[in-house]
Amino acid sequence: MIDTHCHIFKEYYSDTKDVINRMDGYMIVAGCDDKTNLEVMELVNKYDKVFGVLGIQPEEVDKVTKDSYKIIEDNLNNPKIVGVGEIGLDYHYGETNKDKQQIIFRKMMELADKYHKTVVIHSRDAINDTLGIIKEYPNVKCDLHCYSSSLEMAHEFVKRGCMLGIGGVLTFKNAKKLVQVVSEIPLEYLLLETDSPYLSPEPHRGEVNNPMNVRLVAQKIAEIKGISLEKVLEVTTDNAIRQFDLPL
Template sequence: MLFDTHAHLNADQFDEDVEEVIERAQNVGVSHIVVIGFDRKTIDKAMQLANTYPFIYAAVGWHPVDAIDMTDEDLQMIEELAAHPKVVALGEMGLDYYWDKSPKDIQQDVFRKQIALAKRVKLPIIIHNRDATEDIVTILKEENAAEVGGIMHCYSGSVEIAQQCVEMNFYISLGGPVTFKNAKKPKEVARDIPIEKLLIETDCPYLTPHPHRGKRNEPAYVKLVAEQIAELKGLSLKEVANITSQNAKKVFNIN
């Protein structure tokens, strides 16, 4: 039983064969998938998938790269969708200082607004962080995001920051990079953070795990992430699959 907590099956890369991709995931034991919507188009597609497949859920939010495009109507739409029974989290949201489409102050404002919304609708949040760790941690603390908690998606930072996030009621989610030979930090995090605080994800179609690097990622490959964590922790694949699935059900409040 594997739970892919972060997939973009709503990406254009899956337009031609999404049904086959979902079937392959089920064939390797993926029992749940959360599809992330982060702008109007991807939110619509995430909701369509969640409404079609009983084991697919949706998260809705606004991506920091596109923060400059977010309107009050978009925030209202996210708030309305938060009441949908298949919407299990808000996000992905956060800060991205790698791309410079949206100024930092606008990104921070949109991030804070979404945290406030999550607290109103009582849903966990999924955090996107690129080159912005210090500001992310500061905002999570200032906005008391611990009240709803959530997920540090595709975590690539240090063990020390991961521990701070765990103290703030966040789970640490690992994806394909933990399987890369030279990925020192994700491997350290996989070893040092308790399995009860870890989640697994693909972030497909991106960040494809070894040995499929360079190809399109898909939810079936979440098994490779689980296998790597099992190896690093000295656990069985079954233990990692079961515990991370229970963790995901807990954070997303899925019975």
């Protein structure tokens, strides 16, 4: 079992060691800014079951300095760093820094291309621009983290070879659109994630999330697709190993 997207940082957990030790499987911890990217490096060097991706989350672009790029690029050859992320576009709070977000997103896509790394994409209220930019980099493998857009767009991303990260939102009562995506898109294109500490699945909605809860997401996918939990875990684990070239 692999949680392909979580943020196991000190600011969210009193004991990150305990959260990591409790996970029965592997996890990919995603950095969002300088501070968390450095924390990702500490974690991957310390724990076998932790892989990392380093990036600049679109909500953090105003904090970026030259050092931010250096921290990322200097560590992309580390075998435990399996991608660039999270990166992307977020127009949820308005489009005032849209140009800056796009410049940094493209810079990150270029880095991923150069170092042959997979990208982990955060996209909110910006799905068309996101698809447009990733199409400029046809050789870069993508994970659309916490996919939340339409089935129609899901088909577009899958056509481009992207994987869709599915998290706890799938278990929420109002998840009709995502349920439709999961039922129509083949399991071979889905990745399990929690986005811990956020988006805890039912019946833990509202609580601090942890990587073990990917099992609840997998359970829901199994229900929707009418297949066994074991099958979901087996195929999504293979998907994650393939998409991130995990040395497992």
